[in-house]
Amino acid sequence: xxxxxxxxxxxxxxxxxxxxxxxxxxxxxxxxxxxxxxxxxxxxxxxxxxxxxxxxxxxxxxxxxxxxxxxxxxxxxxxxxxxxxxxxxxxxxxxxxxxxxxxxxxxxxxxxxxxxxxxxxxxxxxxxxxxxxxxxxxxxxxxxxxxxxxxxxxxxxxxxxxxxxxxxxxxxxxxxxxxxxxxxxxxxxxxxxxxxxxxxxxxxxxxxxxxxx
Numbered sequence: 001x002x003x004x005x006x007x008x009x010x011x012x013x014x015x016x017x018x019x020x021x022x023x024x025x026x027x028x029x030x031x032x033x034x035x036x037x038x039x040x041x042x043x044x045x046x047x048x049x050x051x052x053x054x055x056x057x058x059x060x061x062x063x064x065x066x067x068x069x070x071x072x073x074x075x076x077x078x079x080x081x082x083x084x085x086x087x088x089x090x091x092x093x094x095x096x097x098x099x100x101x102x103x104x105x106x107x108x109x110x111x112x113x114x115x116x117x118x119x120x121x122x123x124x125x126x127x128x129x130x131x132x133x134x135x136x137x138x139x140x141x142x143x144x145x146x147x148x149x150x151x152x153x154x155x156x157x158x159x160x161x162x163x164x165x166x167x168x169x170x171x172x173x174x175x176x177x178x179x180x181x182x183x184x185x186x187x188x189x190x191x192x193x194x195x196x197x198x199x200x201x202x203x204x205x206x207x208x209x210x211x212x213x
Contacts, residue, residue: 002211003184003210003211004025004183004185005023005187005206005207006028006058006184007026007186007198007203008165008186008187008188009028009030009060009188009198010027010029010037011037011043011047011196011197012047012198013046015047015198016047016051018198022203022204022206023207023211026056026080027047027055027057028060029048029060031059031061032061035196036195036196041074041075044076056079056080057076057080059078059080061085064083064085066098069081073101080101081099081104082104083095083125084106084129084131089120089121089123089124093124102127103126104126104127104163105129106128106131107130108131108132109133109152111152114152115152115153119158122159122162127162127184128158128162128163129162130164130165130166131165132166133148147166147172153181162184163184163185164176164180169206170190170191170205170208170209173187173190173210174210174212177210187206190206191205191206
């Protein structure tokens with residue numbers, strides 16, 4: 001099965017073009033104001049409209065209330081919402097029903113006990129993002145460039161589609177896929193030359209490495 005790639009935290013038109021040309025399946029637009037990859041709804045709309053048909057546009061939010069989501073979705077033509085905060089199972093269910101969009105719920109993992117949450121969210125979300133839990137004191141809930149112990153996923157299966165994230169780069173994504181069996185992978189910092197600055201060559205290298213399996 002061909003591995004599907006997601007590049008998160010796009011901020012420039014050329015990033016969208018690079019993703020499209022490399023064969024990326026999902027692009028992430030980050031609405032978390034503390035992130036170096038943050039874009040306003042107006043900026044995100046411009047980027048979303050640059051995306052060709054077939055390139056899925058995912059909006060990343062962190063504990064966003066309905067008013068915030070309303071403002072984003074009134075302006076930006078998104079294909080999916082990514083909830084990357086401490087949203088409850090009930091909140092995931094509510095967002096999915098209210099907005100009629102597929103919902104991806106991110107779950108941070110650093111030890112085996114964290115995996116229990118994956119099953120709970122898998123019951124209500126359309127996809128699960130299995131990400132590294134942020135380092136202590138980190139401001140960002142994701143995009144910290146830190147992988148987790150992939151052996152924690154040994155023998156784990158979920159009926160809900162899932163995506164692997166957390167410190168993935170062109171150098172380690174092939175091994176990560178082999179170790180975990182992931183058929184979808186996500187990166188942000190792994191294809192950047194500086195926080196929030198994507199590199200077309202790194203994007204292409206990431207996709208090629210992911211598809212090498």
